[in-house]
Amino acid sequence: MKIAFVTDSGTGWSVKEAAAHGVYSVPLQISEGNHAYLENEDINVDQVNELMEQKKVIKTSLAPLGRIEELFTKLKDDGYEAVFCVPICKGLSGTMDAMEMVAKQVGLIFYGFDNHVTAVVEGYMVVRAKELYEQGKTIDEIMDILNEICDTTNTLIIPDDLQHMRRGGRLTPLAATLGGFLKIKPILQINKSTKGKVDVKDKVRTMSKALDETLEIMKKEIPALGEQYSITVTHVKAEELGRKFLEQCKEYFPNAHYNFIKLVSVVGVHTGIGSLAIQYFKEL
Structure with a gap:
């Protein structure tokens, strides 16, 4: 089965940087007042920190549904049958649920792993999952290994x-x-x-x-x-x-x-x- 491995900008990676690791990504959103930005596209970490220094109230939200749909539709058109998603955790964002919903809408089998956090371990897990799949591990075996990592x-x-x-x-x-x-x-x-x-x-x-x-x-x-x-x-x-x-x-x-x-x-x-x-x- 042809599986695409997907994450989001919670890894700290841009879409291009994620691609260099062999995985797909969508940007999360950062908003300040009436302004909404795509993380690592419209705004970077230094610019966000500058806003915080100005005492601005900044909020975060899940990736735009349109971006998820655009990516998943392209994956479907490119012959992928499933997506294996390791996004920012459910406790911090609704991104996982959004990815599952869109996957079903476009006809992709959905596998999702909740890493219970975000950042470096999120990126490590999605890349590791891809490596394990390429080594012949089953989805269940991959989930078990990711759970072991999660426990540590x-x-x-x-x-x-x-x-x-x-x-x-x-x-x-x-x-x-x-x-x-x-x-x-x-x-x-x-x-x-x-x-x-x-x-x-x-x-x-x-x-x-x-x-x-x-x-x-x-x-x-x-x-x-x-x-x-x-x-x-x-x-x-x-x-x-x-x-x-x-x-x-x-x-x-x-x-x-x-x-x-x-x-x-x-x-x-x-x-x-x-x-x-x-x-x-x-x-x-």
């Missing part, structure tokens, strides 16, 4: 500006004010146990303590030396802090594979300027 995946986020989260409606004004006054730094997590939704893992009093606690969480979840693990440190205009934490990670997990990137906008717009996020998973 965690994303920890440390927002710096609680007032940004208040503006976005993710904290009550009182909680944001008190949090700022008390210098509370929440450590947030997104993973399989949270069903792809942002949840509070812990609360500490300073950014320094938040980073120390994040490292302790990682030590409990990643085997010694980090063998066969991917660790990505990401930031929203906090490069110096991010690089410092990256070096700490390398001391404890010297054998892991590392990435250092800007946090994808679909997460960064919710956490704000100064945020750090750490994503890790076992490469299977």
Whole structure:
């Protein structure tokens, strides 16, 4: 069966960059006021961060249905019989449901995997799924392997500006004010146990303590030396802090594979300027 492997810009890739990995992609939407933009087409991560610095309220939404329909129709015309989709997780977006609906409309068999997050692991999974299929693995076998990866995946986020989260409606004004006054730094997590939704893992009093606690969480979840693990440190205009934490990670997990990137906008717009996020998973 001829299967197309599909994702979205939650990977941080443009459509062209996804194609270089042998997969198809559609852009998610980012809006500010009356303006709507296609991620990595009309607007990039630096431009989104500039809007946040201007205290703009930015929202994200799923890829336009028209773009999904356009892609799936072309895939059908090109002889594909099915799509295997690994988009941004259901807990953060309705993209998966939209892809399933459009696939049925155009007559494609639909396979979807919820990675319970987004970003680097989303891109890894869709490319890995394609590789496994080309190696002769069945769909069920591929799903099992992706589930194993998912079981090892965690994303920890440390927002710096609680007032940004208040503006976005993710904290009550009182909680944001008190949090700022008390210098509370929440450590947030997104993973399989949270069903792809942002949840509070812990609360500490300073950014320094938040980073120390994040490292302790990682030590409990990643085997010694980090063998066969991917660790990505990401930031929203906090490069110096991010690089410092990256070096700490390398001391404890010297054998892991590392990435250092800007946090994808679909997460960064919710956490704000100064945020750090750490994503890790076992490469299977």
